[in-house]
Amino acid sequence: MEFDLLPVWISLKTAFTATFIAFFLGIAAARWMVHYRGRGRDLIDGLFILPIVLPPTVIGFALLLFFGNNGPLGRLLLRLGQTVIFSWSATVIAASVVAFPLMYQTARGAFEQVEANIEDAARTLGASEWTIFWKITMPLAWPGIAAGTVLSFARALGEFGATIMLAGNIYGKTQTIPVAIYLAVEAGQMGKAYGLVFVIICISFSVIMALNYLKKRQRIGAHRH
Amino acid sequence: MLKVNIKKKLPGFSLDAAFSIEREILAILGPSGCGKSLTIQCIAGLVRPDQGRIVLNGKVLYDGQLGINLPPQSRKVGLVFQNYALFPHLTVGQNVAFGIQHLSKAEIKDKVTILLQKMKLQGLEGRYPHQLSGGQQQRVALARALAPEPELLLLDEPFSALDTQVKEQLLYELYELHNYYRGSILFVTHNVAEAYSLCSKMAVYGGGKLLQFGDKQDVVEGPATLEAAKLLGVENFLQGVVTCQEGNEVCVQVKGLDSEVKALIPDNKKITMNQPVILGIRSEFLRITASSSANTFSATVSQVVEEVTNYTYYFNFPDVQDLHLVARIPKQEGALLDPGSTVYLNLPQDKLFIIT
Numbered sequence: 001m002e003f004d005l006l007p008v009w010i011s012l013k014t015a016f017t018a019t020f021i022a023f024f025l026g027i028a029a030a031r032w033m034v035h036y037r038g039r040g041r042d043l044i045d046g047l048f049i050l051p052i053v054l055p056p057t058v059i060g061f062a063l064l065l066f067f068g069n070n071g072p073l074g075r076l077l078l079r080l081g082q083t084v085i086f087s088w089s090a091t092v093i094a095a096s097v098v099a100f101p102l103m104y105q106t107a108r109g110a111f112e113q114v115e116a117n118i119e120d121a122a123r124t125l126g127a128s129e130w131t132i133f134w135k136i137t138m139p140l141a142w143p144g145i146a147a148g149t150v151l152s153f154a155r156a157l158g159e160f161g162a163t164i165m166l167a168g169n170i171y172g173k174t175q176t177i178p179v180a181i182y183l184a185v186e187a188g189q190m191g192k193a194y195g196l197v198f199v200i201i202c203i204s205f206s207v208i209m210a211l212n213y214l215k216k217r218q219r220i221g222a223h224r225h
Numbered sequence: 226m227l228k229v230n231i232k233k234k235l236p237g238f239s240l241d242a243a244f245s246i247e248r249e250i251l252a253i254l255g256p257s258g259c260g261k262s263l264t265i266q267c268i269a270g271l272v273r274p275d276q277g278r279i280v281l282n283g284k285v286l287y288d289g290q291l292g293i294n295l296p297p298q299s300r301k302v303g304l305v306f307q308n309y310a311l312f313p314h315l316t317v318g319q320n321v322a323f324g325i326q327h328l329s330k331a332e333i334k335d336k337v338t339i340l341l342q343k344m345k346l347q348g349l350e351g352r353y354p355h356q357l358s359g360g361q362q363q364r365v366a367l368a369r370a371l372a373p374e375p376e377l378l379l380l381d382e383p384f385s386a387l388d389t390q391v392k393e394q395l396l397y398e399l400y401e402l403h404n405y406y407r408g409s410i411l412f413v414t415h416n417v418a419e420a421y422s423l424c425s426k427m428a429v430y431g432g433g434k435l436l437q438f439g440d441k442q443d444v445v446e447g448p449a450t451l452e453a454a455k456l457l458g459v460e461n462f463l464q465g466v467v468t469c470q471e472g473n474e475v476c477v478q479v480k481g482l483d484s485e486v487k488a489l490i491p492d493n494k495k496i497t498m499n500q501p502v503i504l505g506i507r508s509e510f511l512r513i514t515a516s517s518s519a520n521t522f523s524a525t526v527s528q529v530v531e532e533v534t535n536y537t538y539y540f541n542f543p544d545v546q547d548l549h550l551v552a553r554i555p556k557q558e559g560a561l562l563d564p565g566s567t568v569y570l571n572l573p574q575d576k577l578f579i580i581t
Contacts, residue, residue: 117310120271123297124304125324126373135323139314 004192006172007180008199010091011157014176018095018156023149025096026103031133033104034111052101059097060165067093067166090167091174095156103152110144111137146214154207157200227377227409231267231277231287233260240264240274242435244428250403250410252420252441255430255456261413262307264430265379268411269304270297282376303375307382309366311354317341317365318350324373340368343405344398360391364398371406380412384419392419399423417458421445429453447491447578454505454580460551461511463504467496475579477504481545482522488577496581503580508537510576511552513559514569520577524550524570526562536561540570 029048033041051059067084068074077084084090114137122132138145160178167174169183177200184193230243240260244251253261266272268279268286276289281302286295312320321337328336341347344364354362363383370378383399384392400423403410414420420427420441427444429437436453437444448454451462463486465479475496476485488504490496514521524540531537532553540550552570562568 115310117306117308118312120269120297121304121306121310121369122312122323123271124269124300124302125369126298127323127326128298131326136312 004180007175007177007196010088010172010174011176011178011200012203014088014091014095014159015153015157017092018099018159019149019153021092021096022099022103022152022156026100026148026152027107027145029100029104030107030111031137033108048104049101051098052105056098056159056161056163057165060094060162063090063094063097063162063166085166086168086170086174088167088173091159091163091176094162094166095159098159098162099152099156102155103148106144106148106151107141110141110148113144114140143214143217147211150207150211150214154204157203157207226280226282227268227411228278228280229264229268231264231274231279233263233267233272233274235263238433240267240433242428242430243277244426244435244438246409246411246426248407248409249426250412250424251426251428252424253411253413253428253430254415254417254420255413256415259430260433261430262381265304265381265411265413268377269302269379270295270300271304301373301376302379303370303373303377304379305363305366305370305381305383307385309354309362311362311365311369313354315353316350317346317352317354317357320354320365321368321372323369336372340372344368358391359387360395363387363391363395367398367402371402374408376408378406378408378410380410382413382415384414384416396423417445417456429456431456448505448580451503451505451580454578458507459505460508461506463548463550465502465504467498467500467502470496470498477502477579479504479548481542481548484522486572486577487520487574488579489574490579494579494581496579500581504572504577505580506572506577508551508553510573511550511554512571512573513538513552513554513562514571517569518571520574521569521571523567525567526564529562529564531561538562 033045033048064085065071066073067077067090069078069083074084084093118140119132119136122136127135158178159176160182163174163176164179169175169179175183177196181193181196184190184196226245226247228245231240233240238260240263242260242264253264255261263272267274270286273294274287274289277287278285278289279287281300285291285293286300287293312323315323318337318341321340322333325333325336337350341350344367346361346364346368349357349361354365357365384395387395396419399410412423424441426439427441428435429444431452436456437449445457448457448459454462463479463482465477465486467475468478468485469476473489473492474487475490476487478485486504496502524542526538527541528539529536535553535555538552538554540552542548550570
């Protein structure tokens with residue numbers, strides 16, 4: 001039986017792109033939140049974490065309202081001749097939104113664990129805030145950041161509910177592994193389902209191994225101080 | 226020259242301090258939670274005071290009225306943290322070089338080598354902070370702070386985490402440091418002995434207030450208030466009333482002593498007859514004599530503690546409850562006295578100070 005790798009390819013492409021987006025947005029949001037002392041701190045934090053708590057279908061529904069042709073952003077894009085829903089971009093958006101809180105939360109925890117004194121010491125030595133972030137904060141928070149990245153990737157890879165709401169199930173375009181498995185089981189194509197399940201177990205298991213490796217390094221790092 | 230005059234309110238605490246120093250060493254002495262470290266953080270620019278002014282060598286670092294508050298990066302103030310705050314992911318060499326990245330590679334290398342040599346850290350350049358002893362970490366923190374040639378060096382409790390031997394070594398090194406470092410040094414401590422041996426000026430803090438500031442000799446020999454005297458380690462206080470005055474000499478009637486105490490007052494202090502005063506004297510200055518003479522009073526030993534080089538005696542006085550004196554007498558000055566024995570206790574006039 002010829003095995004169809006197209007959903008695997010789309011899944012990987014989507015997960016990598018979504019992780020990339022969540023990585024930068026999550027770190028930026030975390031860094032901003034660590035220093036933000038203004039009003040509504042808890043509220044903003046809650047909003048950032050909301051996608052973990054909500055059922056993915058609810059997120060998909062919200063995104064659909066937002067990006068749909070009658071939604072605020074959808075209308076704007078339509079004027080530029082673009083439609084997001086039911087396109088590959090939609091799979092990326094759905095995966096990014098669900099992966100973002102994991103990146104944000106782990107990065108924030110990692111930043112908060114960096115001793116304030118160490119950053120202050122760098123300040124008195126004349127380092128700019130930018131230098132401090134890249135040369136002190138990021139290297140010290142790195143094990144946590146890396147763990148967050150791996151978690152985000154795993155979450156993006158496994159995304160199903162929001163994806164099917166926003167991107168639908170278009171073979172070769174928006175059909176990711178989880179969607180393909182669902183479809184195969186529905187259609188009674190058990191062979192196909194087994195194959196895809198095997199592939200996703202392999203990928204997920206490697207992710208867990210990577211996470212464990214990073215945790216071990218983090219423990220060694222923590223032991224050092 | 227450093228001029229500081231700042232106020233800062235925090236929940237349940239307020240700091241109010243004013244002092245100025247030349248190119249010299251200032252010790253800020255006080256119990257924990259008295260605002261010593263907060264003062265240092267305000268000078269370094271890590272905490273913004275509520276009002277006041279900080280000027281370093283003519284440069285305004287902070288001025289509440291003019292709205293000036295330079296960031297720590299442009300103050301040229303070095304700070305050594307209590308826990309050293311070394312960069313754990315960088316080597317000793319990289320730590321020291323952190324503040325001089327604007328220099329050329331060759332200059333950085335030269336400077337790091339010289340500083341490591343001065344701090345007796347040769348050969349440790351490639352080590353990580355966790356591979357060093359506490360004393361070595363302290364010296365790396367010093368070298369790192371000195372590298373950008375700050376105009377002022379702040380040390381937060383530099384001795385607190387070190388054991389006695391390392392402490393003495395560091396004390397010596399800081400003394401040496403003052404010979405080649407051209408700026409002022411300000412350090413925070415709760416230990417009078419450390420403060421005294423290193424500084425030239427002393428500031429005594431209590432509960433967020435600056436209680437006294439001046440030359441170390443003046444401060445230690447003439448505490449201005451009871452609180453300052455206690456913080457400076459004075460243990461003996463005698464409450465009395467002025468009964469006579471002749472020039473600089475005053476007599477003070479102290480309840481429980483069999484005659485008047487004669488003490489000297491500094492020229493700048495005004496004293497009136499019948500004024501209640503407190504006399505203070507360090508326990509190390511009390512002497513036990515064989516016979517009655519000037520400023521000598523009979524006292525009864527209530528308790529004895531034998532220490533390594535001296536005996537510590539606690540004295541009671543007949544008929545008074547609230548007068549207790551402590552004397553630390555070197556062992557070579559006499560044999561051990563038993564509790565209950567009555568002796569003549571001498572309070573040397575030049576060692577007594579008056580708190581009005």
